[in-house]
Amino acid sequence: MKSLFDLSFRYKIPLWGSFLIVTSAASVSGALMVRAYNDLRTDLFISADSLGRSLAKTLFPAMLHDNVWQAYEVVRAPVQQASAENPVQAEMVVALDGNRQVYVSSIPKVLPMLTEIRYVSVEFAEIARRIEEYRGRQTLAVDLPGSAHLYFVIPIADEQARLGSLVLVYSRAAFLDRFHQISIGAGMIAATVLAILLPINWYWGRRTAKPLVMLAERMGQIGRRVPEDLDPSLYAYGDELGRLFEAYGRMVEELREKSVLETEMVRSERLAAIGRLSAGIAHEINNPLAGMLTAINTFASHGSADPRTLKTVSLIERGLLQIQDTVAALLVEAKLTSRALAAQDIEDVRTLLEPEAHRKSLRFGWHGELGRSVELPATLVRQILINLLLNAIRAAASRVDCRVALRDDALELSVANDGEPLPLAVKERLFEPFTGTGSGHGLGLWVTYQIVQQLGGRIAAHPAQEGAMTRFEVKLPVPAPK
Amino acid sequence: MTANPFERVVRGRQRDRGSSRDRESVTEWLSAAVGADDELPNGDRRRILRLFCAAAGAGLAGAAPSRRAFAAAGNSPLRIGLTPAFLHDQHGLLADWHAYMQQKLRRSVQFVQRDGYRETMDLLRLGQLDFAWICDYPFIHLRDQVRLLAVALYRGRPFYRSYLIVAGTDLHTSSLAQLKGTVFAYADPYSNTGYLAPRYALHRLGENPARFFRKTFFTYSHRKVIEAVAAGLAVAGAVDSYVWESLAVIEPAITRQTRIVSRSEEYGFPPFVAHVAVRSGDFEAMQRMLLGMSGDAEGAALLRRFNLGGFVPGDASLYEGVARMMRAFGEA
Numbered sequence A: 001m002k003s004l005f006d007l008s009f010r011y012k013i014p015l016w017g018s019f020l021i022v023t024s025a026a027s028v029s030g031a032l033m034v035r036a037y038n039d040l041r042t043d044l045f046i047s048a049d050s051l052g053r054s055l056a057k058t059l060f061p062a063m064l065h066d067n068v069w070q071a072y073e074v075v076r077a078p079v080q081q082a083s084a085e086n087p088v089q090a091e092m093v094v095a096l097d098g099n100r101q102v103y104v105s106s107i108p109k110v111l112p113m114l115t116e117i118r119y120v121s122v123e124f125a126e127i128a129r130r131i132e133e134y135r136g137r138q139t140l141a142v143d144l145p146g147s148a149h150l151y152f153v154i155p156i157a158d159e160q161a162r163l164g165s166l167v168l169v170y171s172r173a174a175f176l177d178r179f180h181q182i183s184i185g186a187g188m189i190a191a192t193v194l195a196i197l198l199p200i201n202w203y204w205g206r207r208t209a210k211p212l213v214m215l216a217e218r219m220g221q222i223g224r225r226v227p228e229d230l231d232p233s234l235y236a237y238g239d240e241l242g243r244l245f246e247a248y249g250r251m252v253e254e255l256r257e258k259s260v261l262e263t264e265m266v267r268s269e270r271l272a273a274i275g276r277l278s279a280g281i282a283h284e285i286n287n288p289l290a291g292m293l294t295a296i297n298t299f300a301s302h303g304s305a306d307p308r309t310l311k312t313v314s315l316i317e318r319g320l321l322q323i324q325d326t327v328a329a330l331l332v333e334a335k336l337t338s339r340a341l342a343a344q345d346i347e348d349v350r351t352l353l354e355p356e357a358h359r360k361s362l363r364f365g366w367h368g369e370l371g372r373s374v375e376l377p378a379t380l381v382r383q384i385l386i387n388l389l390l391n392a393i394r395a396a397a398s399r400v401d402c403r404v405a406l407r408d409d410a411l412e413l414s415v416a417n418d419g420e421p422l423p424l425a426v427k428e429r430l431f432e433p434f435t436g437t438g439s440g441h442g443l444g445l446w447v448t449y450q451i452v453q454q455l456g457g458r459i460a461a462h463p464a465q466e467g468a469m470t471r472f473e474v475k476l477p478v479p480a481p482k
Numbered sequence B: 001m002t003a004n005p006f007e008r009v010v011r012g013r014q015r016d017r018g019s020s021r022d023r024e025s026v027t028e029w030l031s032a033a034v035g036a037d038d039e040l041p042n043g044d045r046r047r048i049l050r051l052f053c054a055a056a057g058a059g060l061a062g063a064a065p066s067r068r069a070f071a072a073a074g075n076s077p078l079r080i081g082l083t084p085a086f087l088h089d090q091h092g093l094l095a096d097w098h099a100y101m102q103q104k105l106r107r108s109v110q111f112v113q114r115d116g117y118r119e120t121m122d123l124l125r126l127g128q129l130d131f132a133w134i135c136d137y138p139f140i141h142l143r144d145q146v147r148l149l150a151v152a153l154y155r156g157r158p159f160y161r162s163y164l165i166v167a168g169t170d171l172h173t174s175s176l177a178q179l180k181g182t183v184f185a186y187a188d189p190y191s192n193t194g195y196l197a198p199r200y201a202l203h204r205l206g207e208n209p210a211r212f213f214r215k216t217f218f219t220y221s222h223r224k225v226i227e228a229v230a231a232g233l234a235v236a237g238a239v240d241s242y243v244w245e246s247l248a249v250i251e252p253a254i255t256r257q258t259r260i261v262s263r264s265e266e267y268g269f270p271p272f273v274a275h276v277a278v279r280s281g282d283f284e285a286m287q288r289m290l291l292g293m294s295g296d297a298e299g300a301a302l303l304r305r306f307n308l309g310g311f312v313p314g315d316a317s318l319y320e321g322v323a324r325m326m327r328a329f330g331e332a
Helices: A009-064 A068-080 A122-133 A172-221 A240-302 A307-330 A343-359 A378-395 A424-428 A444-454 B005-020 B023-036 B042-061 B067-073 B091-105 B117-125 B136-141 B192-204 B222-231 B241-250 B280-295 B297-306 B316-328
Strands: A090-097 A102-105 A140-142 A149-157 A162-171 A363-367 A374-377 A399-406 A410-417 A458-462 A470-477 B078-082 B109-113 B131-133 B146-153 B162-167 B183-186 B215-218 B236-240 B258-263 B271-275 B310-312
Touching (some): A009 A068, A009 A090, A068 A090, A068 B215, A068 B222, A122 A149, A149 A172, A172 A240, A240 A307, A240 A444, A343 A399, A374 A378, A378 A399, A378 A470, B091 B109, B136 B316, B162 B192, B162 B222, B162 B241, B183 B192, B192 B236, B222 B236, B222 B241, B222 B258, B271 B280
Parallel strands (some): B078 B109, B078 B131
Antiparallel strands (some): A090 A102, A090 A162, A399 A410, A458 A470, B131 B271, B162 B258
């Protein structure tokens, strides 16, 4: 039973609906059939009663004057006028005299005159017994269990004399046949109703269940991943289910935002950790490096060495200087004082990089300008812009776009290119050191990221999609102008 | 003129109601109007008669002669009693015969049909009938009140018999004696073939007809005796051979359910009688009409439908056998 209740709504709603429809149809048909049965019985009794009374009334004088033929014509009449359609049609009419012998019957070949009916059959014996006991003047219905017939007994009597009894014999089969016909009719109607209602119910049930089922499926995805969106046209109504759909939509939206936020948080934490690590290493390398370079410098200034030694020392010095460069690049130091960023600084970057772009035959789009000087370190901002533009020029296929916009509270830089989209592996670790696309040492974005972080800004990469170009956006907070 | 204003008012009212009254009353009123007023001056009387004769002529000329016109031709309609001595419930045939008679007799004829000879006999006794087609047993009973008018020819002779019949399914009964203690259907207490003849047969067997059967009943019609035996209501019955044979032609389905066990001797065919009070002119006209039926096409066609050959004057000696049987029961 429980497994029945565990069924999907996809089946449960139509099943329950069908169950209710079938139950209703069955109970209504059943009630109508019980009613029809009782009506038929009542009709039969009324018909038998009225027929019996009028026959008994006509039979009385005939029997009183012993007019057998007239009595026979009386009892024969209702049977002769038999029609197959009439369900309440007497099968046999028997007039009994005071000794419960057949005075006359409608079918003399079956029940000849003067037959003692108690010897005819068990049923007639029972009827004879009841007639003997019966003192009333009303019609007596005799319904013997298991009998193929229904009997009605009507006294043939007037106020003073009782001449005998009239027995009307009805076939129970004819009665039941009629009832079966009615039943079949009721059944056909019920079947028609079912044939119309069940498919409607099934369709409606499936339609109601489908959004619920989809919702349940999507909800089941929560925890494992952000669930997929639901097509709002699946259920575009304002009822509870519709509101559930809306709520689901909002929830998925929020989950997605949360997920993005988490990813970003994890990434920035990782980047911060890498930053701290690399800064620590850089400091640790810088001190001995400075010592070694000073020592080499001192050694070279004495100038007593043979050319072979000098050559070796020079080789070591170049190596050490390269290490120093790399370490310096890792150790982004924003604290150094710098003048404020002026409009000319941006123009300088443009002037500097335009030939580079033209060398690659790229279209170099430039939009916006600073307009005024901003309280941001000019060197660092220039480095950010140069780094981003160099990357873009390197990646671009035909076009590079740069936008500079100064808002009230922030400086926005946007650099875009139409090159190949960023590979997923690169995108995941975009701002980490030594994760370049192969060309370059892979420190450009790392440095840019570090600078932006130190300036309290944000940098985001928007991968190319649907015709849009790969774009890097930087937003640097600007102290309010004094 | 009796110049009784009150009486005239009454008569006027009767005339007003005339249309809705039955035939007898209308003819009574007519005869009263035409014949009863002897005080009418001769000229007036002739004029009224001429008027009625013209009306009668107009009626005869028409396809359906009106009763009123025929009534005017004679003093009153001829009243003819019809009994179950023949198949008197063939209403279409009777209507045609009625029309034939009126046309031939040129006067109104009234058929009086009764089930049971007794009523017809009573009507004859009371002078309510002019003619009647009855059974030979009533004829002997009423021989002082009636005259033999004509006898029908059945199979060319004025004779018929009594048939003892049982149900078609009863194959073992071969004589009346075997039917002791059974239920028996008689036609009519005044029927020869349907009552007198079978009782006489029992009498000759030395049985008491009143006790021989367990139960007997009358159907008051030969045809119904056949039906009673066919249905099984009675084990056996006695019927008119002419009725049985005629029914065998018209409705063989009924007679086929019965079987003839024995045939009686011949008796004179049920006679057409006239009340002794009938005027000789009417008697002769009626007799002429009956005897002439076989002579014209229309009458012959009717006779064929009656399953009869024609009518002959007949003779009372035809019914000697019936009188003999009645004497055996001390009746005649």
